[in-house]
Amino acid sequence: MKRDPVAFLKEDMIELRKNNLEWIIRYLEDGSKPHSTVDGKDVLMLNTNNYLGLATHPKIIQAAIDATKKYGAGAGAVPVIAGSFDLTREFQEKFAKFKEVEASLLCQTGFAVNSGLIPMLVGKPDIVVSDELNHGSIIDGVRLSGAKRIIYKHNDVDDLEKQLKEAEKEGARRICIITDGVFSMDGDMAPLPGIAKVAEDFGAMIFVDDCHGEGVLGEGRGIVAHFNLQGKVHVEGGSMSKGFGVFGGTVAGSKDLIEFCANKSRTYLLSTAHPPGVVAANIASIEVVESEPQHVQRVWDNTNYFKKEVQSMGYNTGNSETPIIPLIIGDPGKAQELARVLFEEENIYGTPIVFPMVARELSRIRVQMNALLTKEDLDMALSAIEKVGKKLKII
């Protein structure tokens, strides 16, 4: 019998469905904002990274329109060939100033920063000391680098120090500590002051991926500013696609770092630059965060209120310290059932997060706060989450 070379496609999906691990993709018919239309239903969205609500901010939309009219729809080339605009330079200068660093680079995505830059910062003769819960794009970047990877226990500075001693014994050329700033599934923060201290003792480079901290912590400047550690963190990777509400990856740090990245990162060198409208919207987004501090204030007010209420209902929110508030359920089937009932019966869109995003037994709904949610929205969501949680015997 001739074998079917693609039979595994269907077989793998059957296996995923059997284990309640299939991703159901829903389609938005309106903007990414708390009141949106999804698969034909008017719902309250509690699951976007658009923390400040800037994806639909009028000034940012207008900036995208104006730049698109002037410069056109696409960039036409990778950044180093002909894809960089005066807008790109303006963005990079403004962003560096905002982050209080010497220079910055607008890259394709946060994922591309990790997969393109990490393999240039470290290689075979080097050791990466990595938090056990780091984002998948960091893990891929480290794999591509060929560097030896040593894992330290999540957010545990004592264990980090122990692993750094191990790394030192091995006589690596370079040691690089890599951590998420804010952990995307749990909403807890890296203990950056402790990390900076041990890094200094061991002469290790620090790479912080602050995709979920930017826009939210340190008045929008991110976790490094939150802890007043400017100058102590060698590489800050980030994203314009989350708190800033637009699109793109960023690298922030010294002039040396930015020149190195622009000349070496393979994703930067080999992938097309952003459309000019995106670059202009990114500029406008930083201007809005600087001139309208109410958005950051509101997302924190909403976070504090919502978290207190779900905790008092008996939900396990883990170690959340930010607008990422997981409702940890455990069983993946139950997490998916909670999300399904909330969507179908209560018009609340919260996404179940299951393996491989989190360990199987830590399946959850990850709720994310948004500056545009009103008190009425939050109370509506809370009463539905309480009702359905009781019905499904989760709380």
Ligand SMILES: *Cc1c(COP(=O)(O)O)cnc(C)c1O
């Ligand atoms: C979202 C995320 C990324 C990817 O960023 P994109 O700009 O969406 O590609 C990388 N790292 C972390 C920690 C993230 O949360």
